[in-house]
Amino acid sequence: MLYTIHNDAMTVTVDELGAQLTSVTGADGTEYLWNGDAAYWTGRAPILFPYVGRLTNDRYTYGGKEYEMTRHGFVKRAAFSVLTQGKDHLTLHTEDNAETREIYPFSFHFDVSFVLEDKTLVIVYATENMDKKTMFFGLGGHPGFRVPLEAGKSFTDYRLTFAQPCRPNRVLLSDNYMLSGHEEAYPLVNDVDLPLAHDLFDHDAVILKNFARSVTLSAGEGSRGLTLDCPKMRYMGIWHQPKTDAPYVCLEPWVSLPSRDGVVEDLSQQFDLISLAPRQRYENRWTVTIF
Numbered sequence: 001m002l003y004t005i006h007n008d009a010m011t012v013t014v015d016e017l018g019a020q021l022t023s024v025t026g027a028d029g030t031e032y033l034w035n036g037d038a039a040y041w042t043g044r045a046p047i048l049f050p051y052v053g054r055l056t057n058d059r060y061t062y063g064g065k066e067y068e069m070t071r072h073g074f075v076k077r078a079a080f081s082v083l084t085q086g087k088d089h090l091t092l093h094t095e096d097n098a099e100t101r102e103i104y105p106f107s108f109h110f111d112v113s114f115v116l117e118d119k120t121l122v123i124v125y126a127t128e129n130m131d132k133k134t135m136f137f138g139l140g141g142h143p144g145f146r147v148p149l150e151a152g153k154s155f156t157d158y159r160l161t162f163a164q165p166c167r168p169n170r171v172l173l174s175d176n177y178m179l180s181g182h183e184e185a186y187p188l189v190n191d192v193d194l195p196l197a198h199d200l201f202d203h204d205a206v207i208l209k210n211f212a213r214s215v216t217l218s219a220g221e222g223s224r225g226l227t228l229d230c231p232k233m234r235y236m237g238i239w240h241q242p243k244t245d246a247p248y249v250c251l252e253p254w255v256s257l258p259s260r261d262g263v264v265e266d267l268s269q270q271f272d273l274i275s276l277a278p279r280q281r282y283e284n285r286w287t288v289t290i291f
Contacts, residue, residue, distance in 0.1 A: 007088045009119040010290060018076040019092045019112040021045035021143060024121060026290050032226055034144030034248040040241045041248070044144060046076035047112065047125070050104055050137035053258025054178050055265065062105060062136070062267040069103050072142070075110060088116040095130070107131040120289040127283075129276040136267045136275055138256035140233070141286055144240075144248045145217060147196065149224040155247060158196045160238070163214035163227075165191035171207040171235070174261035181260065183209075194238075198245050205239040205250075207257070215251065228253070230286040234272065253286045 001016045013023040022044055024033040036044045051060075051073040058070050078100075080092035091113040096106065107130040115122040129135040147155050170186035173179065186208060188194055200206055213233065218225030230236065230253035237252035256272040259265050267273065276282050 003082070003085065003090050003092075005086070005088050005090050005114060005116055007116045007118070010116060010121065012114060012116065012121055014090060014092070014114055016080050016082075016092065018046055018078060019080045019094070020047065020076065021114075021123075024288065024290065026119075026224075030149065030224055030290075032145055032149065032288075032290055034146055034250075040244060040246040041144065043076075043142065046072065046142045048072045048138065048140035048142055048252075048254070049075040049110060049125070049127075050106075050108075050139070051258075052138040052140045052254050052256050054176070055259045056178060056261065056263055060259070060265045060267050065105075066264070067103055067105065073138070074100060074103065078110075080112070083111060090114045106133075106135045106137075108135060119291065120287050122285060122287050124283060124285040126281060127274075127276065128281045129278055132278050134268075134275050134277055136270070136273045138254070138273050139284060140235075140237075140252055140254035140256070141230075142237075142250055142252045143228075143288070144250045145226060147217070147247055147249050148219065150219075153219050153223065155245070156195070156197055157219040157223075158217060158249075159189075159219075160194040160196065160251075161216045161218065162188065162192050162194075162212040163216070164212040166210065166212040167191060168208040168211040171209060171257060173204055173207070173258075176261050177204050178258050178261040196249060198240070200238070201240050201242050204242055205237040205252070207254075208236050208238070209234060211236055217249065217251065225291055227289045227291075228286060229289070232284050233286060255284060 083091040109128040113124040233253035235254040240246040
C-alpha cells in the first residue's frame with residue numbers, strides 16, 4: 001500500500017513495504033526521486049537498518065553466536081503500519097518478530113516519520129530498544145535522485161556543492177566492496193564542488209567523512225535541484241550503479257560503515273555502530289529541500 005502526504009509546495013508518496021519513499025514531486029510536477037527502473041537499479045530510497053553495507057560472508061557474531069544478514073539489513077523488506085497520518089505528515093512503525101530475531105537477536109521498535117515543511121521533507125528515524133540488553137545497530141538512508149532534473153541538461157552538467165568549504169577523506173573499499181582499512185584525501189573543486197561523472201562510481205560508492213553536512217545537487221544557478229542536510233550523520237555515500245550511464249545519483253547519509261574485508265565483525269565491538277541501552281530511544285534525521 002502507498003501513502004501520500006502533500007502541501008502547497010510538494011507531494012510525497014511512501015510505500016508501506018520498507019517505509020520507502022517512492023515519489024517526491026514539486027508543485028510544478030517535477031519528480032525529484034529516482035523511479036526504480038530495473039535497467040539500472042530497482043531501489044528508490046531504501047532504509048538501511050540494522051546494518052549499512054556488506055558484512056564479510058554476510059555474517060557477524062554477537063554473544064559468541066554467529067548470525068547471517070544480507071547487505072543493508074532487513075528493514076528495507078519489512079512491513080510497516082501507520083502510527084499517525086495527516087495531510088502533511090506520516091509516521092510508520094515496525095518491530096521485531098520471530099523471523100527478525102533469527103538474524104538479529106534484539107527486541108526493538110523502529111519508526112519512520114515524514115513531515116512536510118514548505119519545500120522541505122523531514123525524515124526522522126527513531127529506534128527504541130525494547131530488550132533487556134544493549135542493542136547495537138547501524139543506520140542510514142539511500143535515496144536516489146533523478147539526474148538530470150530538467151530537459152536540455154545532462155548528467156555531467158550537475159555537481160554537488162557543499163554548504164561550507166571542507167576537505168573530506170574518502171573511505172576506501174576493497175575489491176569485495178568492504179572496508180579496506182585505508183582512506184585518502186578527496187579534494188573538492190574550490191573545497192566545495194564535486195562535479196558529477198558516471199565513472200566516479202566505477203568502484204562502487206564514494207564514501208566521505210569529515211564533510212560539510214549539507215550538500216546541494218544542481219546544474220548551477222537557475223536550475224532545478226535539491227539540498228540534503230544530515231547534521232548528525234557521520235558519513236555520506238555517493239553512488240549510482242557502477243560502470244553504467246545511470247540517470248540518477250544516490251546521496252546516502254549514514255551513521256556507520258560496512259564490515260572490514262575479511263573480518264567477521266562482532267556486533268558489540270564494531271567501532272562506529274550505535275549502542276542503545278535497554279528502554280532507551282535513539283533518533284536521527286535528515287532533510288531534503290527542493291527548488
